[in-house]
Amino acid sequence: MRIFLSFILTAFFALNAQGQLNDYKYIVVPKRFDGFKKENQYQTSTLVKHLFANNGFNTVYEDALPNDLNANRCLGLRVRLDEKSSMFTTKTKLVLEDCNNQDIFISQEGRSREKDFKLSYNEAITEAFNSIAALDYVYVEKSNDDTVTLGFKNDVKNLKGEPGPEKSDNQADRSQSVQQVATEDEQSFKSMEPVASNYEKGARQNPEKGQQIATPEVQSYEDNTPVVSQMQKAPNTTGVADEMSLSSALYAQELENGYQLVDSTPKIVMTLTKTSLSDIYAAKSNTQSGIVFRRDGKWLFEYVAGGETVQKELNIKF
Structure with a gap:
């Protein structure tokens, strides 16, 4: 075996x-x-x-x-x-x-x-x-034709000093500007009309100066008294997520040619592809590729890391 x-x-x-x-x-x-x-x-x-x-x-x-x-x-x-x-x-x-x-x-x-x-x-x-x-090598040249050409045939660009075309009733007025959406057919409009401020003139005479909140829709003033931050630096968990996911319960979701294993988040942790043998799958996680098989009632993930063969037990719920 x-x-x-x-x-x-x-x-x-x-x-x-x-x-x-x-x-x-x-x-x-x-x-x-x-x-x-x-x-x-x-x-x-x-x-x-x-x-x-x-x-x-x-x-x-x-x-x-x-x-x-x-x-x-x-x-x-x-x-x-x-x-x-x-x-x-x-x-x-x-x-x-x-x-x-x-x-x-x-x-x-x-x-x-x-x-x-x-x-x-x-x-x-x-x-x-x-x-x-045994690899049957054949050179495959990489294609550079992956760019998308966008058409803007309905766009009108007015030159300085030249009169622009008359606007129809269904066009935006001067308080609107064009916001280009990155598709060939779709454009949307975002209103640029000024919004009234709730700032009161008397606030400037207040000895306790306020701090302006700079948002497009609203302006308000709040006390700038210093506040002690309670924010804590998050622990560095880089490289730990995959190990934690593999050690916790994984739930098998059936695909056309195998399964995808998700954790409780849910997040896809690994994909299993069927082979010609029962209970043996070609497996691929976010960082490793190998096989998953069942032995003595346990599911094992076997892969090569640093020239060594590694096995990890998986808790799979089918």
């Missing part, structure tokens, strides 16, 4: 990784990886470039960047070799990091017991690359 759950979790994270990698146009390979003394030592650089290129990635060396990548380094991901080799075993992972040096994808660990360094690195890197080859 444990092995099967690990397989489901790995497949779930692979789908997320594929979506992330598809946003990047280039893979940048260094000619000398960190930890090596020479360029392309043990043919590591040429091997990595060959593996990526053969699997549909647009792969370049770091000293031969195309113009668009040179202008915008965030179009590409840089390859890094993470090595934890021992005396008898070569162990390495392929890490893809973005222009902000953030790790976007970490491959499975490749191993080799070959004594010859060239053979051992070839075998370990090739094994590590298998998890990248």
Whole structure:
């Protein structure tokens, strides 16, 4: 059961990784990886470039960047070799990091017991690359056509010194100004007509000066005697809300393909998507993605954080 759950979790994270990698146009390979003394030592650089290129990635060396990548380094991901080799075993992972040096994808660990360094690195890197080859990478260029064009064909702009069009009976008078609503068809009017003040002239002779309340509709005066504030600084609860929600009772609301879990607020804490297996769901909270499954009568949320597999018990009310 444990092995099967690990397989489901790995497949779930692979789908997320594929979506992330598809946003990047280039893979940048260094000619000398960190930890090596020479360029392309043990043919590591040429091997990595060959593996990526053969699997549909647009792969370049770091000293031969195309113009668009040179202008915008965030179009590409840089390859890094993470090595934890021992005396008898070569162990390495392929890490893809973005222009902000953030790790976007970490491959499975490749191993080799070959004594010859060239053979051992070839075998370990090739094994590590298998998890990248399984992603079926296809570059998807981001669209910039998300802007909305607003039409104002009925608007009239009067130039200084030129007479404006005559107003019809159903138009606002001079005491009204146009307040544009951000839709193509709708405009509303907000009255700008002055409102009478309840300020009394004799109040100025009062030795206890008042404080004017500046609101558009009303003006009044109140005593400005200092008042001791009883406001207390709210405690910092950043990062605690999700932990508290997961530990409290969660109520399942059925969706077309699963459930959404809400707390007593109510606030949506997590969404569960059905899988082909009973009592196993793909799960996504505000901060984590993983799986939710039932074992020994308890519902558990399993996810990966900091390279470690974490399990949290959930109190779900179906």
